[in-house]
Amino acid sequence: MLNTIHNSLQRWYEVNGRHNLPWRTTNNPYKIYLSEIMLQQTQVKTVLERFYFPFLERFPTFLDVAHSDLDDVLKMWEGLGYYTRAKNLHAAAKQCQGILPTNASELLELPGIGRSTAHAISAFAYQEALPILDANVKRILHRYFAIEARDEKQLWKAAYELFDVRYPFEYNQAMMDIGSLVCLAKNPLCEVCPFEQGCKGKVSPLLYPQPKVKKIKPTRKRIIVVYKHNDKFALYQRKERFLHGLWGFMQYEELENNEGKLLGHITQQYSHFTLQAEIYVFDTDYVNEGCEWFTRSEIDLLSLSRADHKVLKLIY
DNA sequence: AATTCGTGGGA
């Protein structure tokens, strides 16, 4: 009986829910929206302890984002990763002039907002009765309905099937809490799960969902050259999609000449490849195309990737 | 439709 499950879930949430998360104790749409973007593919701990509050202090309102330069938004995003999120946040602020739409279908029109995020913002800020489908909900649905295949369409159908239209806010928040606290990927705690009665996968929850086919992560070897002159260093702002908008030291696929001094090496794990780079320092006043010169303290005002911070640490 | 996007937590 679905009604029994819903009541069980509501009771569980009242007692065990993470009610003090800052984006749950506000009804400010911008603060809810910001949390949803930051939390995409990112753990709560990271957002909560390092990024959410500093960003809101720098950009208290969505209108402040709309009036800002992208470089300033990227600086507050530095270290959080998936920088297209910052670019889209900035573009969205410009597009709606700092005023968020008040329903999911219009939110979906904004860059960086997909179906699940649109539903989340609308359910949390405006109580619109729509289910979300994040990693937590997906894992619960896979197990509750004993769905092995990672099929987006099937999961959305399941999401609507289990949804409690009476309490969109509480239901969606509760689902994420169950997913991150109870229905764990490796060690699910079925004994304390409010879904235990109706869950078709509880006899062997680890079967759901099917494990992803793991692909070997390729290694990219690169040469990074730190051009230095007096007290300044040459950096370029990335124009390509990867790390777009971030500043960094020059990278080459192979060393073109033997000038410069070998300083060391770095490795950086990315989601789909491993970067292994040798770092050279080259003292010159030749200005590379697309490069600009910065002192050490000026570099601190730029947004750099993790790999370039490692290079910076090698210099000092 | 499969791949591309960062970084760090946690086992």
Added chain:
DNA sequence: TTCCCAAGAAT
């Protein structure tokens, strides 16, 4: 250490 993968969206 090594591995999986987290409040997904865009391409």
